[in-house]
Amino acid sequence: MTVELxxxxxxxxxxxxxxxxxxxxxxxxxxxxxGTRRAIVENISFAVPRGEVLALIGESGSGKTxxxxxxxxxxxxxxxxAADCLRVGDMDIAAxxxxxxxxxxxxxxAYIAQSAAAAFNxxxxxxxxxxxxxxxxxxxxxxxxxxxxxxxxxxLALPSPETIGDRYPHQVSGGQLQRxxxxxxxxxxxxxxxxxxxxxxxxxxxxxxxxxxxKAAIAESGATAVYVSHDLAVVTQVxxxxxxxxxxxxxxxxxxARILTAPQSEYTRTLLAAARPAIRxxxxxxxxxxxxxxxxxAGYGRIVRGMPATPILADVGFTVRRGxxxxxIGESGSGKxxxARVIAGLLPAASGEVLLEGQPLPRAMAQRSRExxxxxxxxxxxxxxxxxxxxxxxxxxxxPLAFYHGLKGAAAHARVDELLDLIRLPRALADRRSTELSxxxxxxxxxxxxxxxxxxxxxxxxxxxxxxxxxxxxxxxLIDELRRExxxxxxxxxxxxxxxxxxxxxxxxxxAGRAVERCPKAAFDGHSHHPYTRLLIDSVPDMDPTWLATxxxxxxxxxxxxxxxxxxxxxxxxxxxxxxxxxxxxxxPLHVDDGRAILCHRAGGPGDASR
Amino acid sequence: xxxxxxxRVRNMRLSGRIGLALVLFWLVLAVGGPALAPHPxxxxxxxxVFSGPGRTFWxxxxxxxxxxxxxxxxxxxxxxxxxxxxxxxxxxxxxSLALFSAIRGGWTDEILARAMxxxxxxxxxxxxxxLVAAFxxxxxxxxxxxxxxxIPGNYRIARALAINLVAMDFVxxxxxxxxxxxxxxxxxxxxxxxxxxxxDTGLRFVFVVLLLSGLSFLGLGVQPPYADLGSLVRxxxxxxxxxxxxxxxxxxxxxxxxxGANLLIDALKPGGKx
Numbered sequence: 001m002t003v004e005l006x007x008x009x010x011x012x013x014x015x016x017x018x019x020x021x022x023x024x025x026x027x028x029x030x031x032x033x034x035g036t037r038r039a040i041v042e043n044i045s046f047a048v049p050r051g052e053v054l055a056l057i058g059e060s061g062s063g064k065t066x067x068x069x070x071x072x073x074x075x076x077x078x079x080x081x082a083a084d085c086l087r088v089g090d091m092d093i094a095a096x097x098x099x100x101x102x103x104x105x106x107x108x109x110a111y112i113a114q115s116a117a118a119a120f121n122x123x124x125x126x127x128x129x130x131x132x133x134x135x136x137x138x139x140x141x142x143x144x145x146x147x148x149x150x151x152x153x154x155x156l157a158l159p160s161p162e163t164i165g166d167r168y169p170h171q172v173s174g175g176q177l178q179r180x181x182x183x184x185x186x187x188x189x190x191x192x193x194x195x196x197x198x199x200x201x202x203x204x205x206x207x208x209x210x211x212x213x214x215k216a217a218i219a220e221s222g223a224t225a226v227y228v229s230h231d232l233a234v235v236t237q238v239x240x241x242x243x244x245x246x247x248x249x250x251x252x253x254x255x256x257a258r259i260l261t262a263p264q265s266e267y268t269r270t271l272l273a274a275a276r277p278a279i280r281x282x283x284x285x286x287x288x289x290x291x292x293x294x295x296x297x298a299g300y301g302r303i304v305r306g307m308p309a310t311p312i313l314a315d316v317g318f319t320v321r322r323g324x325x326x327x328x329i330g331e332s333g334s335g336k337x338x339x340a341r342v343i344a345g346l347l348p349a350a351s352g353e354v355l356l357e358g359q360p361l362p363r364a365m366a367q368r369s370r371e372x373x374x375x376x377x378x379x380x381x382x383x384x385x386x387x388x389x390x391x392x393x394x395x396x397x398x399x400p401l402a403f404y405h406g407l408k409g410a411a412a413h414a415r416v417d418e419l420l421d422l423i424r425l426p427r428a429l430a431d432r433r434s435t436e437l438s439x440x441x442x443x444x445x446x447x448x449x450x451x452x453x454x455x456x457x458x459x460x461x462x463x464x465x466x467x468x469x470x471x472x473x474x475x476x477x478l479i480d481e482l483r484r485e486x487x488x489x490x491x492x493x494x495x496x497x498x499x500x501x502x503x504x505x506x507x508x509x510x511x512a513g514r515a516v517e518r519c520p521k522a523a524f525d526g527h528s529h530h531p532y533t534r535l536l537i538d539s540v541p542d543m544d545p546t547w548l549a550t551x552x553x554x555x556x557x558x559x560x561x562x563x564x565x566x567x568x569x570x571x572x573x574x575x576x577x578x579x580x581x582x583x584x585x586x587x588x589p590l591h592v593d594d595g596r597a598i599l600c601h602r603a604g605g606p607g608d609a610s611r
Numbered sequence: 612x613x614x615x616x617x618x619r620v621r622n623m624r625l626s627g628r629i630g631l632a633l634v635l636f637w638l639v640l641a642v643g644g645p646a647l648a649p650h651p652x653x654x655x656x657x658x659x660v661f662s663g664p665g666r667t668f669w670x671x672x673x674x675x676x677x678x679x680x681x682x683x684x685x686x687x688x689x690x691x692x693x694x695x696x697x698x699x700x701x702x703x704x705x706x707s708l709a710l711f712s713a714i715r716g717g718w719t720d721e722i723l724a725r726a727m728x729x730x731x732x733x734x735x736x737x738x739x740x741x742l743v744a745a746f747x748x749x750x751x752x753x754x755x756x757x758x759x760x761x762i763p764g765n766y767r768i769a770r771a772l773a774i775n776l777v778a779m780d781f782v783x784x785x786x787x788x789x790x791x792x793x794x795x796x797x798x799x800x801x802x803x804x805x806x807x808x809x810x811d812t813g814l815r816f817v818f819v820v821l822l823l824s825g826l827s828f829l830g831l832g833v834q835p836p837y838a839d840l841g842s843l844v845r846x847x848x849x850x851x852x853x854x855x856x857x858x859x860x861x862x863x864x865x866x867x868x869x870x871g872a873n874l875l876i877d878a879l880k881p882g883g884k885x
Contacts, residue, residue, distance in 0.1 A: 344787050365787065373789040386780040390802035399798075403788060449784070 019047035020224040021054075021071065021192055025084035028066055028075060028248075040079065041066050041248040048241065053218065053225040055235040055256070057271075058245035059468040060439075064228045067245070068194045071226060072109050073101040089191045106133040110185035110223075114197040116177040120169035127165025130184045139188055152183040155220055156213045175206035179213050186221050193218060196228045203331040203495065204539040211237055211541075212548060230468065232275045233541035236260060237548040244268050260543050274469040275543065277502035280480055282324075282521055288357065290489040291320040291343070291376075291457045296352035298342045306351040312338045313513045314566075317352070318506075320457070323483060325490040327504030329497055329536065335513040336493045337381070340459045343491070344378040356456065374404040377450035381462040383442035387434035393420075393445050394430040400452040415452075423448045423478060440471035444478070451482065458483065461493045476503055497536045509533045512570040518597040530598050532571045569600065577602055627878020633871025637864075641691035644684035652685040653677065653836030661847075661855035673847050673857040682843055683860055689839035690868070693754055693823055698816040700758035705765030706808060710796040712766075713773035724770065731763040735818075736825055743831045753832065757819045764818075768811050772804040806879070813876030817869045824865055840865045 026044040029037040041063040048054040056064040066076070073093045075081050086094040088109060096104070105111075110133070113119045120129055130152075131145035140148065146165075153161035156179045169177060178198055185193055198214065199207040215238050218225050229235050235242060236256055243253040244267065252265045263269050296316045301309025312335045320326045330336050341347040343354055345365030354361045356375060362368050380386035387396055397416045401407040407415055417427050423444040434442055443463060450458060460479065464472030480503060483490045494500050500507055507524060509517040509532065517530040529537070541547055569588040572578055582601050591603040620631065640647075650656055655676050662671045670679040712723045730738075742756045776782065777800060785799050824841025826832040833839045838846065843861035850858045 346783065346787055365789070368789070370789050373787070378784075378787050380780045380784060382780060386784055388781040388799055388803070390805075391798075400788060403790070453788075 020050040020089060021046075021048040021226070022085055022087045023047070023067075023071070023083065024086075026067065026070060026086060027082050028063075028070060028079050029082070030079045037080070039248065041070075044243075044245075044250055046241070046243050046250075046253055048224050048226065050224055051219075051222050052241065053227055053239040054241040054243065055227045055229060055239035056243050056245060057229055057232060057235055059230060059470065061247070062245040063248035064230075064245050065196055066248075068111075068196055068226055068228045071192065071194060072105050072111060074105075103137070107137040107139065107188045108190050109192045109194070110188065110190040112181055112185045112193065112195045112198050115201055116181040117169070117174065117201075119181055120177065122169050125166055125168055126172070126180055130165060130180060130187060133184065133188045137188065145187070148187055149183060152187055152217070153180075156180075156183055156217050157209070158183075173206070175202055175210050178202060178210050182214055182217060186217055186223065189221060190223055193221075193223045193225045194228070195225060197230070199234060200229070200231070204497070205331065205535055207234070208539045208541075208548070214238065215548065231541075232260070232271060233543050236543055236545050237541055244271070256545055260545075270470055272543070274473045277473065277476070277499055279502045282505050288322050289319045290322050290357060291491070292353075292355040292358070293317050293319070293339075293343060294353045294355065296339070296342055296349045296354070298338060298347060298349045298352075300347075303350045308350045311350075311513065313342065313349075315352075316510070316513075316515045318508055318515070318518060320489040320491060320506075322456075322489055323487045324505040325480075325483060325492050325503065327500035327507045328491060328493045328510060329495065329500045329507060330510035331495060333512075334510040336495075336510055337461055338513075339510070340378055340461045340491065340493055343457075343459055344376055345373070346378075370404065374400075374453045375456040376459065377453050377455035377457070378459045379446055379450045379461065379463050382466055383434075383439065383446040384466075386446050387442055387449075389433060389435045392431050392433055393425075393437070396434065396445060397430075397448050397452050400449060404453050419448045419452055422451065422482070439467055440475065443467060443471075443475055447475070447479070451486075454486075456489060458488050458490045459493070460490060462495070463492075464499065465495065472499075496540075498540050509536070514570055514599065515597075516571065516599045520595045523594065523596055528598075528603065530571075530600050530603065531575050531577050535574075623878045626874045630871045630874025630876075630878060633867050634875050637687060637691055637868045637871070640684060640687045642688075644687050648678075648681035648684040650678040650681040652681060652838075654681075661850040661853050661857055664856055670860050671856045673843075673855075674849060679857045679860055682838060683840070683864055686838050686840045686843050686861065687864060687868075689750075689833050689837065690820055690823060690841070690865070693750070693757065693833075693839065694816050694819040696754050697757035697761070697819045697823075698812055700754070701761035701815050701819075702765050702769075702808065702812045704758065705762045705767075706769040706801075708762070709766045709769035709773050710800060711792075713770055713777045714792050714795055714800070716777075720770075723766075727763040727766045731767065735760050735822060739822060739826055740829070740831065743826065748831055748834060750833070753823065753826070757822055760822065761815045761818060765811055765815060769804065769808060772807055773800055776800045776803050809879055810876050813872050813879070817872050820865065820869055820872075840868075 024045045026041065027039050028041040029039045032038050044067055046054060056067055058064045066079070069075065070081050070086065071088060071093065073081070073096055081094060083094050086092070091104060091108070093101070120126070127146065127149055130149045131142070134140040134145040134148070135142070149165055150161050153164055158164055158176060158179055164172065164176070164180075172180065182198070195214070199210050202210060211234065227235060227239050239256055241253065242256050242259045244251040244259065244265070246267050251267045252259065252263065259268060260272070263272060294317050296313055297307065297311065298313045299308030299311035316335075316339060318326060328336050328339060338347060342349050345361070345363065345368055348363040354363070356372065361372055365373065394416050397419055398407075398412045401412045401415055416430060420427050420430060425441060425444050425448075429437065429441065434445060437445065447463070458479075463479075464475050467475065476499065479490065479492075482488065492500065492504055501521070501524060504521060506518065506520050508515055509530060511532045517533050519529075567587040569575070569583055572583055575583065578584070579601055586601070588599050588601055591598045591600070620628065623631070656668075656672070656678055658676060660672060660674050660676050662668065664671050668678050668680065670683070673679050673682060708723060708727075712720045738760055739756055742759070743752075746752050746756070782795060782799050785795050790799075823832055823839060824844065827839050827841035828845040830845065832842055840861045844858055844865070847855065847857040847861075
């Protein structure tokens with residue numbers, strides 16, 4: 001790892017003494033079973049001027065969280081921190097004892113964790129938890145603490161700041177909870193705030209709002225911040241400086257703008273490339289429709305007159321041709337995974353049909369023949385749980401071979417080897433258990449198991465979401481190549497519109513269980529879209545530091561809608577361009593022209609204002 | 612295979628190795644005990660009762676003047692094999708029902724689980740007494756009764772494990788593939804619960820030893836002149852004031868067998884091994 005480090009321009013040694021945070025020669029080691037010590041983080045040096053934001057960026061295992069925690073003098077069990085200099089303000093963190101550190105944590109150095117849902121105690125009100133740092137450190141009385149919390153709620157743009165604190169954590173949304181956690185961290189007026197992937201678990205549309213609130217609140221409080229993330233585009237919006245990490249070593253550091261425009265190390269360039277997925281060419285459109293889904297209604301609970309007690313999907317339909325890919329996109333809760341389960345038969349549809357090469361399939365899996373099951377294969381989102389930890393890779397891949405094709409013994413052995421070659425895993429891995437594989441390798445095995453059935457339709461449910469960007473991009477390349485070679489029709493489910501846009505031939509946008517737009521890739525750019533699609537596109541951060549500032553604050557609901565009737569447009573409460581007297585009284589019409597379909601009053605007509 | 616086994620023993624904690632040694636010791640005695648015994652099981656060979664250890668009778672004599680060493684060597688056979696057999700039967704029955712119940716789900720699961728809870732709520736000793744009173748006390752019946760009594764306990768644990776596993780994605784994958792219930796139970800679910808199940812088998816073994824000893828102590832277990840370790844304790848109870856080896860030795864035998872089995876079980880748990 002001998003990468004030439006760029007001289008840190010604004011953070012050079014000359015003004016390092018003025019920096020609020022200074023780290024020099026930081027190493028963190030863990031004891032190994034044989035008694036030696038292994039460095040998980042080595043020789044890290046950076047400085048952050050007062051009031052500025054530094055981003056630590058890297059893939060999982062790069063040591064970014066470990067470094068961030070070291071700034072609070074905290075190391076996980078068995079790890080030891082050593083540094084030439086580890087200074088926050090006037091405190092020498094490396095030299096402080098446990099009790100001194102306890103006095104500093106939560107008061108002068110604050111930490112915002114990735115999952116607010118896991119960080120809040122569900123049995124206490126939000127306010128009592130937000131003001132806790134003040135009370136614990138004896139910095140304010142209850143009344144004053146309350147007033148400060150409300151002021152913070154207001155500056156974080158939380159709704160009804162006076163009363164939101166009286167609610168319990170489950171009574172607010174994920175994005176609001178994340179902002180409330182920021183309030184908890186900022187309430188003591190800390191010198192340093194550490195944000196550890198605070199928006200990673202959020203939907204893309206929510207992420208924008210949270211980022212904006214964080215940025216404003218940090219600027220207002222004047223705190224210095226360290227922002228940990230794997231997402232370059234997000235980091236670009238909030239930070240002035242970037243440190244790129246790989247395997248616990250610094251690869252590059254410098255100004256955000258410089259890193260983005262003129263990256264010096266190969267690794268940074270790879271990261272940048274993976275964050276901007278290359279548009280793949282559209283598949284040659286074969287004519288035969290392999291999979292047709294026709295006005296599916298599905299949900300959970302008892303089915304009464306064709307409608308389930310808890311409806312999830314309403315009137316969803318599409319076709320996929322041989323060798324082509326349909327991208328299904330939507331926020332969490334939009335019914336994406338339910339759609340995959342309905343097609344696979346795991347969840348029988350309440351009404352509507354799934355047709356395979358024109359032949360209707362029985363709705364429930366139990367009624368489908370083995371051959372019908374073979375032809376539609378579902379690749380689960382999380383390879384960690386989708387692979388049986390008690391079986392070897394060979395067992396896992398050989399089972400569909402035996403089950404669908406009757407392959408046994410040497411023939412099966414040879415075929416497993418072929419499949420491993422196909423997904424580019426070394427054959428030597430065949431006798432390992434899945435728990436001994438990395439995340440990307442697991443996902444490849446997961447894919448190989450589906451391919452072993454030789455399916456006509458492959459359903460990929462968020463297969464790259466749990467993976468690092470670079471690893472995920474490799475999996476995407478693989479799927480793309482295989483479906484072209486093997487002529488498999490693919491349904492690719494994702495929440496990430498840039499991936500879907502680059503990867504799929506046709507895009508289906510789901511909102512609250514309804515298909516609001518269907519559009520071929522060729523027609524995606526430069527056309528008008530459903531307002532929700534527009535919102536999704538606009539919410540993906542650009543690699544441009546000014547993006548967050550220039551993006552207009554999402555318009556609030558144009559129409560005050562309390563509860564919408566099921567036949568009305570479901571996006572109405574959030575729609576910035578809703579037409580009063582039309583959208584809140586008539587169901588949205590379906591506009592269809594040259595292969596595109598949009599479910600909106602605005603679409604098609606002269607009043608098309610969805611741009 | 613034997614290399615891997617040796618490896619595991621070497622990696623075991625000291626307590627686990629002690630447990631293994633104790634269990635092996637009792638297994639060997641159970642198999643070879645009668646052959647090693649210097650006297651027949653029911654022979655009266657001493658004029659004195661409750662005599663102490665001596666050159667002719669290493670562990671003294673019992674309340675009828677029989678050789679304690681021979682009695683214990685014979686007795687260990689009943690205790691070890693009855694308990695082992697009953698424990699294995701209980702786990703086989705309980706786990707099979709649990710897998711069936713967890714994979715079927717719905718009403719099948721509900722009815723089975725409640726039925727097992729009902730059985731579980733009966734005190735095992737009383738339940739055993741009722742069953743022995745109803746069906747008599749042959750060795751086969753003792754084995755079946757002990758197994759039957761511990762099926763609900765094992766079912767409870769196995770079902771809790773299986774229900775969690777059945778909800779995992781890899782079981783969903785198998786279902787989506789069209790696999791039958793047997794394949795899912797045998798190849799997807801069972802291998803992932805084998806460690807806790809082994810631990811449970813060991814526990815059941817200890818429970819059965821104690822239950823049989825208790826039954827024998829009450830005179831309802833193995834019938835004279837044969838005796839398991841529990842009956843040896845009971846029949847020599849009058850030797851207690853004299854601290855006769857006739858009562859101390861079988862009591863120690865039960866203790867060392869159960870403690871040894873427990874130590875071994877603890878070392879077998881996935882968390883316990885190196």
